[in-house]
Amino acid sequence: ELKVEQNPLFLSMQEGKNYTIYCNYSTTSDRLYWYRQDPGKSLESLFVLLSNGAVKQEGRLMASLDTKARLSTLHITAAVHDLSATYFCAVGPGANNLFFGTGTRLTVIP
């Protein structure tokens, strides 16, 4: 069974600091997704990573994918309060399903 593990599960960080969220998965996949979820809200697509070595950046967030290590990272640069949310990675080894990690709840403290 495919497992997707995120670390850490909870992250409290000060504004202005940098941090990285890790996503490990247990089977081969060349597609990885990052989503953001605000409390009580739906999931918003952040990044779609479709090949080994893919790197994408949007504002203070940068995502990368290493398919050989089965690892994706979401790096946060100079965090701001607006980034407080839960972040999910999801892996799509097949055509019909995305397997989600359990999420990382990020709180940015002023």
Add this chain to the structure above:
Amino acid sequence: EAQVTQNPRYLITVTGKKLTVTCSQNMNHEYMSWYRQDPGLGLRQIYYSMNVEVTDKGDVPEGYKVSRKEKRNFPLILESPSPNQTSLYFCASSPDRGPGYGYTFGSGTRLTVV
């Protein structure tokens, strides 16, 4: 506006009383899917549909039914809800015949079964 619309947003029901959660998308997407979200478990797929009249089970299909009579609609049916189906449900759609470029998610339905 391109979107996936779920109704209702909140629902409290009693054990055994049949209910339907509707899902509609206006993007002409072929692929639609239902997920449930539970604390500590992330999102788990219930059912998916590759196209009209084509549906298949996901990881946790027990106790649920779906139908895809029209491309835009993909309702989730609970014939006899039980308390362990209390959860947050999301419908999602994708333009590919699979979530090739990620999903567009609906706003969610919080279901409580008492």
